[in-house]
Amino acid sequence: MKHTDLHYILALQNVPNLGDSTAKKLIRNLGSAEAVMKAKKESLLKIDGIGNTKLKDLHSPEHLRAAEEELKFIEDHKIDYAYFEDKDYPEKLKHCLDGPILLFSRGNIDLQNKKIISIVGTRRITTHGISFCEQLIEDLSPLNPVIVSGFAYGVDITAQKAAIKNNLQTIGCLAHGLNQIYPKVHSKYVAQIESNGGFYTDFWSSNPFERNNFLKRNRIIAGLSEATVVIESAEKGGSLVTADIANSYNREVFAVPGRPGDSQSKGCNNLIKSQNAHLITGAADLVYMLNWDTGPATKGIQKQLFLDLDPQEEPIHTYLIENGKQQLDSIALHCEIPTYKAAGLLLEMELKGAIRPLPGKLFEAI
Structure with a gap:
């Protein structure tokens, strides 16, 4: 990004009462932060949703002065930054209307294809x-x-x-x-x-x-x-x-x-x-x-979660693993456990993350 472009983006970010969603709207209508900062107030007021309150302080020279100082800090300290239309701007944050127009970062962040x-x-x-x-x-x-x-x-x-x-x-x-x-x-x-x-x-x-x-x-x-x-x-x-x-x-x-x-x-x-x-x-x-990919890693997670089943819960879990979704009465009958007791055990197993309840009084193993 050019020095001038970043200067005007920072200046726009510094305008009070404007907000990120409004700033994005202005940029998308005029093409750049520089165009917004240089545009006449009358032309900006023609944009839907833009009023006097938001534009009150837009053309103050203080914003460009403050932006120059912050730009110097960014350059002197080698701060990374991402503009909301850049490829390296976090993808999920792009879908948030009020996501920042400019995001500063430090470190070694890599969000590509990550959960x-x-x-x-x-x-x-x-x-x-x-x-x-x-x-x-x-x-x-x-x-x-x-x-x-x-x-x-x-x-x-x-x-x-x-x-x-x-x-x-x-x-x-x-x-x-x-x-x-x-x-x-x-x-x-x-x-x-x-x-x-x-x-x-x-x-x-x-x-x-x-x-x-x-x-x-x-x-x-x-x-x-x-x-x-x-x-x-x-x-x-x-x-x-x-x-x-x-x-x-x-x-x-x-x-x-x-x-x-x-x-x-x-x-x-x-x-x-x-x-x-x-x-x-x-x-x-x-x-x-979240419907994350299943595979060896997920099976490893499930295996760890099942380690705390007690002797009364293990046959219920085995039955659900082997037979899939089952109703409470079928579970109680097969495991030779009173229905009221089976219901209590299923609740405990749900809290442990070993099973999940489904509509129709069904249960399945995770």
Whole structure:
């Protein structure tokens, strides 16, 4: 990209109240960011959906001055960037209307032909949440997915550390420019992440570090991937915002269920209860719902998930493996178990990720 083109793109990105979706509309109508910045206000107002409020500050010379300073930072620090119409712009993010017009990155990110999932959740992760997150990523590792998160405390850094441990590419989406790292204590993971993955942000080095930045960056977390997994969440939290955004993008959302009284499970339970997320108990649920390629890797995942079946559950599982989908009464009759007891065992097996219920009171082994 030419120096001049990038200069005008940065200037347009700096215009307050414009927003990425409006900026894209203007660029597509006029052909380039430079044409937008040089166009007369009267001609821009003729474009459908463009009003005075959005164009109020468009022609201020301050934007070109600020863009020049940021351009110098980009060049001096060898920051990578992708324009929303470039081939190297993340493919899934291209389909998001409010995806950034310019995305900055650092590291060795490769998203070509990759399975990509985002993992988010509370900053106050429990030991159960840590265990589930680590096991999920370990079980998915044969499929070599890219793990996206927000590099924050709790679920985010747990997921990214687990990705590093399993030699998976991981991407941290930052709520600030690439001139800093937050939280600073996570600086020790930067080199490992950049060697196999990296960082994305649409914030400038000069942007103030504000709380609302986290909510804005969540659209990138949701937009990069085909699915978002919420590990744990209180009744309110940023991860629920990410889940809402993912749903608005028509992406799959998964939530880990928890006990009703657990404060860090309320958000996940509400997502499931309101049918805004699929219940996930293990890697096989995600593989099945996303229709990822089956093969030796998937069989390896399933094998790991089945190791915790108890002696009463094993004959039920064997029966379903050998006979396919079966109704509760048939399962109980064949396994010589009272129906009420078979129903309880099937529920336990579903929570372990060994079987799944189907319409018509049918069950099948995963």
